[in-house]
Amino acid sequence: MTSELDRSAAVEKGAVEKSAQEKSAADPAAGRGFPGAGLVKGLATTFKTMTRPAHTVQYPDQPPELPPRTRGVIALVEENCTVCMLCARECPDWCIYIDSHKETVPAPPGGGRDRTRNVLDRFAIDFSLCMYCGICIEVCPFDALEWSPEFEYAEFDIKDLLHEKDRLREWFFTVPAPVALDPGAEEPKEIAAAQKAADKQLAAQKAAEIVALADTGTDGEAEGEG
Amino acid sequence: MGGAAHWWLEVVLRLVVILGFFLVVPLLVGQMEHKAMAHMQGRLGPMEAGGFHGWAQLIADGVKFAQKEAVVPADADRTVFQLAPAVALLPYLVALVVVPIGPGTQVGVALDLGLFFVLAVMGVGVLGTLMGGWASANKYSLLGGIRTAAQLMAYELPMLLSAASVGMAAGTLSLSGIVDKWQWWWLPWQLIGAFVFFVSGLAELQRPPFDMPVADSEIIFGAYTEYTGLRFAFFLLAEYAGIVLLCLLTTVLFLGGWHGPFSAHLGWLWTVLKTLVLSFVVIWLRVSYPRLREDQLMRFAWTALIPLALAQLAITGVVRVL
Numbered sequence: 269m270t271s272e273l274d275r276s277a278a279v280e281k282g283a284v285e286k287s288a289q290e291k292s293a294a295d296p297a298a299g300r301g302f303p304g305a306g307l308v309k310g311l312a313t314t315f316k317t318m319t320r321p322a323h324t325v326q327y328p329d330q331p332p333e334l335p336p337r338t339r340g341v342i343a344l345v346e347e348n349c350t351v352c353m354l355c356a357r358e359c360p361d362w363c364i365y366i367d368s369h370k371e372t373v374p375a376p377p378g379g380g381r382d383r384t385r386n387v388l389d390r391f392a393i394d395f396s397l398c399m400y401c402g403i404c405i406e407v408c409p410f411d412a413l414e415w416s417p418e419f420e421y422a423e424f425d426i427k428d429l430l431h432e433k434d435r436l437r438e439w440f441f442t443v444p445a446p447v448a449l450d451p452g453a454e455e456p457k458e459i460a461a462a463q464k465a466a467d468k469q470l471a472a473q474k475a476a477e478i479v480a481l482a483d484t485g486t487d488g489e490a491e492g493e494g
Numbered sequence: 495m496g497g498a499a500h501w502w503l504e505v506v507l508r509l510v511v512i513l514g515f516f517l518v519v520p521l522l523v524g525q526m527e528h529k530a531m532a533h534m535q536g537r538l539g540p541m542e543a544g545g546f547h548g549w550a551q552l553i554a555d556g557v558k559f560a561q562k563e564a565v566v567p568a569d570a571d572r573t574v575f576q577l578a579p580a581v582a583l584l585p586y587l588v589a590l591v592v593v594p595i596g597p598g599t600q601v602g603v604a605l606d607l608g609l610f611f612v613l614a615v616m617g618v619g620v621l622g623t624l625m626g627g628w629a630s631a632n633k634y635s636l637l638g639g640i641r642t643a644a645q646l647m648a649y650e651l652p653m654l655l656s657a658a659s660v661g662m663a664a665g666t667l668s669l670s671g672i673v674d675k676w677q678w679w680w681l682p683w684q685l686i687g688a689f690v691f692f693v694s695g696l697a698e699l700q701r702p703p704f705d706m707p708v709a710d711s712e713i714i715f716g717a718y719t720e721y722t723g724l725r726f727a728f729f730l731l732a733e734y735a736g737i738v739l740l741c742l743l744t745t746v747l748f749l750g751g752w753h754g755p756f757s758a759h760l761g762w763l764w765t766v767l768k769t770l771v772l773s774f775v776v777i778w779l780r781v782s783y784p785r786l787r788e789d790q791l792m793r794f795a796w797t798a799l800i801p802l803a804l805a806q807l808a809i810t811g812v813v814r815v816l
Contacts, residue, residue, distance in 0.1 A: 310782040313532040323536040 337402050338417035338448040342393055343435035343443055346413035351386035355404035355413060363397035364404060365390060365430075393436065395421070414443045418466040509591075516587050519766075520734035521552050523607040524774045527734075530774060538542070559727035569631035569722050577729035578629060579721070582622025588617040593742050594670040596752045596762035603785055608669035609661055613654060613742060618645045619736060620698060623707070626729070627717030638716020639787065641707040642700065648795035649694040649704075655803035656687040656694070659810045673751035683767050683813060687806040688748035690694035692772070695740040697795070699733060701776060703783040706791050711782075722810045741772035 295384040325332055334340070367390035372381045405413045416439040423429050449456075453462070528551060532539025544550025592608045594601035605611055609805055620642060627639015663680065664672040681688075697704035700716075708716035716728050745751055745768040752761030786794065 311778060314778060314782045315538055318533040322533065322538045324538055326541060385613070399658070413722070417652065 271440060277358065286303050286433055288302065290332045325387035334417045334419075336444065337415065338419075339402060340417040340419040341395070341421060341439050342398070342402075342436070343416040343418075344391055344433055345412050345414070345440055346391070346433055346437055347386060348408075348410040349391065350386050350412075356406045358402065358403045358407045360401060361394075361397040361399055363394040365392040365394070388433070390398075391433040391436065392430055393479065394430045396426045414440060416440065416442045417444065418442045495694065497710055510605070513587070513589055515595075516590055516735060517553060519732060519738050519769075522770070523737055523777075524543045524552050524730075525549065526770075526774060527777045528781075530777050531781050556727060559724055562723035564723040564725055565720070567631055568721065571629035571631070571700055574625050574629035575720075576621045577625035579725040579732070581625055581736065582619055582681035582732040583728050585619040585622075586739050587613045587725070587733060589739055590742075591605050592669060593739070593746060593766050594673060596702045597670075597674075597757065602669055604668065606666075606668045606671075609657055609667045609672065609747075612669070612688070613657055616637065616681050616698070616736075616739065617646070617650060617715065619732060622729075622732065623700075623717045626721065630717065630720040632720050634713040634715075635717050636721045637713045637720070638707045641713075642717060642796070643708075644788075645697055645704065645707060645795075648792055649697040649799070652690045653698065655800070656691040656806055659687040659746060659803070660684060660807045662814060669746050673746055673753070673787060676750040677778045678750070678753075681748075684748050684806070684810070686809070689760040689807065691748065692740070692744050696776065696779070697791070699736040699740060701733070701737065701779040702780040703786050704791060705785055706788050709785060710741065729790070737773055737776050738769065741776065747770050778800065 271329045299324050328488050331345040351366060353366060356362075356366050366388070370384045373385055377380045404414065405415060418439050421429075421431075513555065529539045529547070540548025540551035540715065542548055543554045551614075566572055569698075591603050592605045592611055593605070594608075623642045624639050624646075627635045627637075627642065630636070660672055661667050664675040666672060666675070670710045700707045708718065713719075718726060721729060742765070745765055749768050749772075752764045754760075754764035757764060
């Protein structure tokens with residue numbers, strides 16, 4: 269706004285004043301030192317960029333380096349699925365299709381009664397509806413669903429984006445190993461619990477040894493030396 | 495009879511060489527623009543066409559343009575509309591005929607009024623844009639055409655003045671004569687003139703940062719908005735031919751043309767080399783600077799370039815008299 273006013277003022281004033289105005293207008297652009305420093309800086313920047321390697325990747329020839337936890341596609345481990353339907357019910361888009369039937373497992377020879385279990389017949393995700401929110405993966409209690417970084421599954425027809433469980437299983441094989449924790453991060457709960465149990469066991473064993481030593485007394489020591 | 499045939503052969507040969515230069519070097523500059531601009535922006539530019547770093551990109555572009563339909567708007571002035579691309583392109587070819595590439599006879603036609611001729615013909619090239627802008631029956635085209643006209647008016651004067659300074663220094667209007675007379679100390683002597691000539695030449699070609707007449711963010715593509723297919727390609731080719739001619743002229747007038755080590759044998763190589771370096775500068779400027787606004791454009795010409803050109807004329811005159 270002020271520069272506009274400057275300009276209109278400069279038009280009205282004399283030539284001498286105009287050049288003075290221009291100088292003062294050029295000064296902030298130049299930043300420091302001589303006039304035109306900004307222009308030189310611009311040229312230097314583009315030239316420097318030219319001498320450096322490009323930021324782009326030649327995609328089809330060169331696979332992109334995807335970050336861990338990339339949300340490419342949702343993969344399924346069929347064996348882990350208990351047909352609890354949590355994923356299908358939590359899905360905001362209703363894009364998960366699950367069909368199942370009940371099967372009777374006969375009682376083991378030792379006695380007891382027959383039990384029923386759910387068997388998965390169909391598990392399909394319609395990726396034309398999926399919005400990649402990941403809620404299904406979050407709610408799955410048995411880690412049957414995982415994020416895979418695979419992203420090259422475009423189709424010519426939108427109907428072909430409904431993928432059945434065999435395709436979802438294929439994608440499971442592309443799921444990378446869990447990312448290493450950040451340095452100084454809290455231990456995962458499972459490891460912490462296992463460590464705690466192991467520590468407890470070790471302590472109990474040591475205590476038992478000490479007790480045993482105290483019980484045997486000098487005999488034990490002599491035996492140990494002998 | 496044999497002598498006459500020989501004379502014809504030489505003329506044809508010279509014209510073929512010039513036509514080849516005219517068709518190849520602008521494409522070279524265009525490809526350089528693709529690649530240099532891409533790398534200056536942290537990209538790679540064309541990589542697929544032709545296999546090696548997209549060397550055939552412009553050939554592919556040409557094939558594409560040739561396949562496209564040449565549309566003429568219903569309300570357009572057909573003849574003028576169809577003629578405009580040729581008017582834009584051909585003057586650069588004609589001007590090229592009198593520009594010396596090397597010492598002695600390495601010039602299409604050694605014209606005594608070469609400088610005058612080149613500048614006059616270069617001005618005609620801009621008429622093509624004006625014609626296209628007027629004949630398109632499109633308000634954006636018309637705006638672009640008018641902006642082109644305003645720019646031509648503003649920048650032709652400093653260009654002529656700075657070119658006149660060199661003519662004065664050499665005491666001749668023959669381009670070969672000017673290069674013959676050239677000494678290394680002309681470089682600082684004519685420095686201001688070189689700057690004014692190059693910059694106003696850029697403005698006349700409507701190259702960024704002086705591309706207000708084709709400012710795509712406000713008037714689509716100026717006078718070229720309605721053009722398609724080969725006619726559009728002609729306009730583009732004219733732009734690159736214009737770059738080549740401007741750089742060639744700047745080389746010949748201000749940078750000593752073929753002067754350089756081994757200039758007796760490799761003079762033409764020096765001319766081409768200097769031309770290509772200047773073309774790179776043209777591209778470099780395009781990438782580095784944003785577009786000047788219309789009023790800034792006019793102010794720059796009238797309050798900066800013309801006084802500078804006049805100062806250069808005065809300096810040249812004073813040194814000549816001394």
